[in-house]
Amino acid sequence: MSATLTKEKEILHVKDLQQYFPIKGGVFGRTVNHVKAVDGVNFTIYEGETVSIVGESGCGKSTTGRAILRLDEPTGGEVIFQGTNLLSKSKREMRSIRKDLQVIFQDPFASLNPRRSVGQTLEEAMGILNVVPKVDRRRRAVELLEQVGLKEEHIDRYPHEFSGGQRQRIGIARALAVEPKLIICDEAVSALDVSVQAQVLNLLKKLQKEYGLTYLFISHDLGVVRHISDRIIVMYLGKVVEIAEKKSLFDNPCHPYTQALLSAIPEPNRKKKKERIILKGDVPSPIDPPSGCRFHTRCPLATDLCKQTDPELKSLGEEHQAACHYAEQIS
């Protein structure tokens, strides 16, 4: 699925998304401060493509996913899905839209109700919004199991009887049960063995072709991201620092943070010398983020300008944006 071919139709547009979590303190639980987990994130996803969000722990990538799904109520911004702003919908209106927007979670051991069999889980998924008529649900559940590489005989088993990889397949089947358009994969393969990871990733790719799915793939694993994505969004401390096509990003990173991140990928070829950029210090607290560019405290190239002004995402040629004052020089 070449990105250039499918780039006509926008499916998801995230505009200035903010997610602040209040910090309560004192006897009366007053809000004393906020964790600015996601602070003004903008991006667009087109139909049929796979977009990944990468970044280190705590950069707000999962929070972005949860905010889009309205699992947490975002503080501000817009999430425009197929032309409608999800954040303006009431809980009830939101329910009918949910069918098109599904999620696959990270932990295969926590994502299935231990007291419900696979069949019950899948049939329930179809039943909530009555996507499949009651008489057909069981047959459809078997079909789904087969599509994700499981067997009909698995349908009456309970989650504890499966391995991690198999459970993740059940999670995928549950998401597929309502025939969604967009699936958010929140670290969907991070908890799996490398060999199983590859199987599940290939399964996701196969299903994308069959169902014409769009993925928003949230991960910290650059290898996985490289394997599956068309485009990549790099986040740092609640902000997007770079958005680019996969090849363009890996070949020509334009943000110092992305460069540092990519330099951390191990190089299997020993003869190829690779310069490792080691960032100094820790990620600053999202409660009180640095002024100006959020990366300036650790950036090897930071100047006074970076300390004062927050760089906007600017376009650097086709489908490549970076939020750095010196992006042109770096590239």
Place this chain on the structure above:
Amino acid sequence: MSTFANPQETAKAPVPVSKRKAKGADLAKALIKNKMSLVGGSIVLIYIILAVLAPLISPYDPFEIDLVNKLQSPSADHIMGTDDKGRDIFSRILYGSQLSLAVGFVSVFIGALFGIVLGIISGYYGGLVDTIIMRFIDVLLAFPGLLLALAIVSALGPSLINVMIAVGVFSIPTFARIVRGSTLSVKKMEYIDAIRVLGASDLKIIFVHILPNILSPIIVQGTLRLATSILSVAGLSFLGMGAQPPTPEWGAMLSDGRDFLFTAPHIALFPGIAIALIVLGFNLFGDGLRDALDPRMKN
């Protein structure tokens, strides 16, 4: 997780057929293996059997006054002796076990019902609702249990039903706290998020997904609470707030025997033993149940 987790391969491997039935069998096995729960369970079971069979096995009518044979010590005719009105104490204790068990179950049911509802609402919705409910629960907890029950009974008037209500009310806080805690931990599980993303309503999430997953702590608490409730009801009856004479209630019988402690100690002794044993039984059984249901105890 096995590294051979190729789905085709693992699918072929024989998977033990462990359905919910097998789970129940495991639990029963664990309960029998544990000596505490075995003893406790046996005591409880014996009480239940005696209560059910009371009309068949009791040698005398528990209400029959026989002033000729009053204050008799235990003998072949009256194995636990007679009280100051000549009533057979053994028969009265048998009928009393019916009463005590019924009272225990009803008051625990009242406490559990309200406790579960309040606890789930509090844990699931959080925020202001949670704060209000939990402060209310704190107020209930701040009262000494028996004092609260006394206050309720004196407001409603002394009767067994009012005692059950009162004891039920003071069971609410413990249930509510346990349920709230369990709800908070289950609520964060990803399968709850998954079902929310599928568009499920709050009611469905609560009843189909949260409640079945927090049942074990509720059952354990219920068993332990039965002991406390039976003891409290006996205590209130002892104080004259519960069962009224001539009802064969253990606490009331104990109270009757108080005046004859030196001349006929058996009148107070046997109801006292009956209370102590059933409380011990439920406590041991509850502890064993908690251990058996605790996943960390599994090898």
